[in-house]
Amino acid sequence: MSAPDHAALGLTQDQSDILLAVREFVEGEVIPNAARYDAADEFPEAIVAGLRELGIFGFTIPERYGGMGLDLTTYCLAIEELSRGWMSVSGIVNTHFIVSSMLLESGTEEQRERLLPLMATGEVRGAFSMTEPHCGSDVQALRSTATRVGDCWSISGQKMWVTNGLRSGVVATLVKTDPAAQPAHTGMTTFLVEKTPGAPREGGLTIPPQLHKLGYKGVETTELVFDGHVVPHTAILGGDDGLGRGFQQMMSGVEVGRANVAARGVGVARRAYELALRYAHERETFGKPLHRHQAIQFKLAEMATKIEAARLLTVQAARAKDAGRRADVETGMAKLFASESCKEVVEDAFRIHGGYGYSTEYEIERLYRDAPMLLIGEGTSEIQKTIIARGLISRYKG
Numbered sequence: 370m371s372a373p374d375h376a377a378l379g380l381t382q383d384q385s386d387i388l389l390a391v392r393e394f395v396e397g398e399v400i401p402n403a404a405r406y407d408a409a410d411e412f413p414e415a416i417v418a419g420l421r422e423l424g425i426f427g428f429t430i431p432e433r434y435g436g437m438g439l440d441l442t443t444y445c446l447a448i449e450e451l452s453r454g455w456m457s458v459s460g461i462v463n464t465h466f467i468v469s470s471m472l473l474e475s476g477t478e479e480q481r482e483r484l485l486p487l488m489a490t491g492e493v494r495g496a497f498s499m500t501e502p503h504c505g506s507d508v509q510a511l512r513s514t515a516t517r518v519g520d521c522w523s524i525s526g527q528k529m530w531v532t533n534g535l536r537s538g539v540v541a542t543l544v545k546t547d548p549a550a551q552p553a554h555t556g557m558t559t560f561l562v563e564k565t566p567g568a569p570r571e572g573g574l575t576i577p578p579q580l581h582k583l584g585y586k587g588v589e590t591t592e593l594v595f596d597g598h599v600v601p602h603t604a605i606l607g608g609d610d611g612l613g614r615g616f617q618q619m620m621s622g623v624e625v626g627r628a629n630v631a632a633r634g635v636g637v638a639r640r641a642y643e644l645a646l647r648y649a650h651e652r653e654t655f656g657k658p659l660h661r662h663q664a665i666q667f668k669l670a671e672m673a674t675k676i677e678a679a680r681l682l683t684v685q686a687a688r689a690k691d692a693g694r695r696a697d698v699e700t701g702m703a704k705l706f707a708s709e710s711c712k713e714v715v716e717d718a719f720r721i722h723g724g725y726g727y728s729t730e731y732e733i734e735r736l737y738r739d740a741p742m743l744l745i746g747e748g749t750s751e752i753q754k755t756i757i758a759r760g761l762i763s764r765y766k767g
């Protein structure tokens with residue numbers, strides 16, 4: 370157990386083949402190199418080149434734009450595989466996937482035709498930026514603005530915690546175009562800010578050195594400082610219709626992002642479980658291997674059960690989206706349960722390793738630093754509970 374049973378999940382042969390190819394890549398290229406990249410906090414260029422060859426940046430982009438046109442379910446199971454190898458790899462893909470989803474859902478045909486083929490190959494990678502230094506959960510409190518100047522807009526303000534902030538070529542950036550609007554979200558707009566990947570300064574946009582983090586190394590997380598950065602009117606996601614619709618567009622983007630974070634939780638937990646099971650066979654105490662102590666068996670049983678349950682919630686959420694249904698409750702539940710379970714499973718695996726779990730020589734140490742990030746990104750657990758409760762109440766018919 371712990372690896373997904375493709376037949377039991379009802380996957381097609383094609384889906385299964387794709388996922389096995391991703392697993393093979395993870396075994397060959399990601400797991401053997403993750404510790405080195407993590408220790409140096411180094412961007413994994415070679416792994417990203419491999420991801421491009423596998424077509425992962427275009428997984429969910431339709432074939433007419435050069436992608437593979439896969440569904441969210443297959444994508445999430447692929448993200449589980451990648452995260453099992455190293456969570457940061459899925460972080461490089463995640464914001465890209467969110468931006469391509471937003472383009473598909475809300476972009477103009479001109480925006481899609483120009484950007485999606487470049488995104489499908491990974492030549493241009495996407496980032497998204499809502500959070501600011503003073504606000505994350507309370508998105509409507511953001512202060513950055515865009516002011517119309519002729520055929521262009523001038524963006525000013527400071528953005529925080531932008532994953533892939535430096536190396537991305539397009540950043541979906543949420544700002545206020547009408548700061549006085551009430552409710553505030555009606556005055557918010559998403560701009561597709563295109564930039565040269567890797568350039569720390571361009572026009573009125575400065576990208577300070579990356580933020581230093583507990584884990585989730587290798588993938589850069591940066592601030593973006595806009596000081597009168599000029600973008601064309603055509604940079605508004607969705608064109609004229611997108612003016613004042615940025616909040617909804619972003620919320621829709623993070624909704625699929627939540628299924629993605631849930632899948633990451635399953636992948637990290639699965640790796641932690643595998644490491645714990647292996648260690649429980651290698652280590653002996655009181656004359657027998659750890660796995661023959663009932664207390665350890667109970668831990669392993671709980672860990673595997675949580676992983677299976679988290680995966681089922683994730684697949685259920687992804688399938689609801691694939692079927693075109695509203696899935697705020699489903700993605701919220703999957704994200705909440707998978708991220709909290711992941712933290713618990715990783716901690717149990719850490720405990721099973723005893724003192725060695727605290728050593729940087731053991732992989733579980735990295736997982737222990739990576740897992741907490743899942744409790745925060747795409748909305749904290751408290752925010753997920755708020756979304757789930759709101760959705761349940763709105764669906765209640767009395």
Ligand SMILES: Cc1cc2nc3c(=O)[nH]c(=O)nc-3n(C[C@H](O)[C@H](O)[C@H](O)COP(=O)(O)OP(=O)(O)OC[C@H]3O[C@@H](n4cnc5c(N)ncnc54)[C@H](O)[C@@H]3O)c2cc1C
Pocket residue numbers: 464497498499500503504505506507529530531532533582585590742745746747748749750751752
């Ligand atoms: C490594 C990393 C990468 C990230 N990448 C991105 C990115 O690419 N793009 C982006 O836009 N953002 C990104 N973020 C930001 C992330 O989405 C926010 O950190 C997150 O939404 C929480 O916001 P906050 O940090 O401002 O916490 P706050 O909103 O200040 O919340 C602090 C605490 O209060 C709780 N809380 C807040 N409001 C309520 C409430 N109403 N009821 C109950 N509890 C509440 C929260 O759950 C949390 O425990 C990233 C963050 C990290 C750490």
